[in-house]
Amino acid sequence: MTSPRITVALSVHDNAAYLALALDSILAQTFGDFELVAVDDGSTDGSAAILDGYAARDSRVRVIHQSNRGLIASLNLIIAEARAPYIARMDGDDIALPERFAQQIAFLEAQPDHGLVGTQIRGITETGEPRRNHAVDHPLSAEAIAEALGSSVLGSPLCHPSVMIRRDLLEAVGGYRAAYRHCEDYDLWLRLAERTRMANLPERLLLYRYSDTQVSHRHVLAQHYGAAIARLARIERLQGRPDPSDGWRTLPPLEALDHAFGRPGIARQVRAEVTRGILFAPDTLAGEGLPLIVAHLKDGREAGERRVPGLWRAVARLVRNHRPRGAWQLARALLQNRPRR
Structure with a gap:
């Protein structure tokens, strides 16, 4: 044939x-x-x-x-x-x-x-x-x-x-x-x-x-989390190092990423990238993504780093999308975790 x-x-x-x-x-x-x-x-x-x-x-x-x-x-x-x-x-x-x-x-x-x-x-x-x-x-x-x-x-x-x-x-x-x-x-x-x-x-x-039921709407946080890790794995390959994700069946939790990649700062970088990625996804921003953003803000305050821009605009976006509780929680986190001068 x-x-x-x-x-x-x-x-x-x-x-x-x-x-x-x-x-x-x-x-x-x-x-x-x-x-x-x-x-x-x-x-x-x-x-x-x-x-x-x-x-x-x-x-x-x-x-x-x-x-x-x-x-x-x-x-x-x-x-x-x-x-x-x-x-x-x-x-x-x-x-x-x-x-x-x-x-x-x-x-x-x-x-x-x-x-x-x-x-x-x-x-x-x-x-x-x-x-x-x-x-x-x-x-x-x-x-x-x-x-x-x-x-x-x-x-x-x-x-x-x-x-x-x-x-x-x-x-x-x-x-x-x-x-x-x-x-x-x-x-x-x-x-x-x-x-x-x-x-x-x-x-x-x-x-x-x-x-509204497709993957890109239902799994926004997982998509951005996986994509951030995929980009970092690519950098490892391009720099001649082994891809740590080869053979993984699932992605490790955020707190295990520094160990998985063999150096500090990976988890913080992924958290910042995911924060940036979900700013225009109100359901995720007001739901499962909020603890991640709060952790990102605390990281930035303690390290004196500049945080991901656009977070106050995200508060306004949550209000416009009828998610007042999420807007209040994000605004409170922003005020409580202002960068140290």
Whole structure:
């Protein structure tokens, strides 16, 4: 049997409401030489039956059923099962426009020094309507993407479900790492950037569905915490030292980071970066992120350091977002922990 040119990597967990739209958009691609490997990751809403129905009708669709193991385990399983030289990511609630695969594979075959290419996206709501301020512009060139990855402000320069990656590179870096749950894509971009160039096409070839229940809304603190550690691990690699997170199954708690990295100051740096990252996430700022910010303020007061700017503006933001208790707690912490002169 001839191997396909593209393996579509689709992990599904309870996406029944949108799954048929996502699958139809893949099967309608103008570039049809692909296999779609879908992992049903313990769905309980009928997603498994939908996948099986498509597999029965189209031989390009292959379904693997498993108990719920999470996105990282599912994607690594698909990588191991893939038969194609290119792997295209896709989520079960998004819609790929018909020319997506054709344009991405043409780019990669014309640019052998690039190992990954994403696309611009257009945001849609849960009901499929265009989202207000829906056009998201990601950097186009390898240089701009590398610059964005070097920033301490989390904001991925690539949309994970839009990317197509050379499989050999994905295997060479070890796929997705279990410890970086909720920011597994960001950690992957950092590792790939050390081996290859990456780009985004200027065309909007993916309709990306935004939802209040998606990971980027529910796990803001974990995302910023993991991303800060991933950036520090990258610095270790670039400076010729071992990556301390290699082999981790989970990320260590904040108080263990100095020991994990073998030097003092790491925990304080991560705390400052996470504080900076959650300033525009009111739920996190007023909830699980508040103790971390208070600890950051105490650190700064005791060391006489300048604290993360923008915290008083965050108080006002909490008031505007109807979180008066969080605003009062943050304001009190700011007043109690003013830097020593």
